Amino acid sequence: MSSSNSSPVNLRILGKDYVLACPEEERETLITSANILSQKVQEVREGGKVVGSERMVVVSALNIIHEYLQYKYQQEAQQTQLHQQISQLQAKIDLALSNSTDSP
Secondary structure: OOOEEEEEEEEEEEOOOEEEEEEHHHHHHHHHHHHHHHHHHHHHHHOOOOOOOOHHHHHHHHHHHHHHHHHHHHOOOOOOOHHHHHHHHHHHHHHHHHHHHHHO
């Protein structure tokens, strides 16, 4: 998040303010990321099983990464399935075209 046209962004996580330099084009994504982290930390806090700010942030970050990886793997599986379907369709098209050229 460093660029020659960086500007400061104020973020609030766990009641603490953070100021980070961020390129203007990444500003909204950074703010959204901080809001998601704050929401996840609040969920962990409300769960009451984790004590301490640092631990809550670590558990929240792990939860976010876990959700991201699940989404990523699901997308990869869908992409693989789509490629297989495209290959099957291409084989059917090739077969149909070769059969049509074989006919007089």
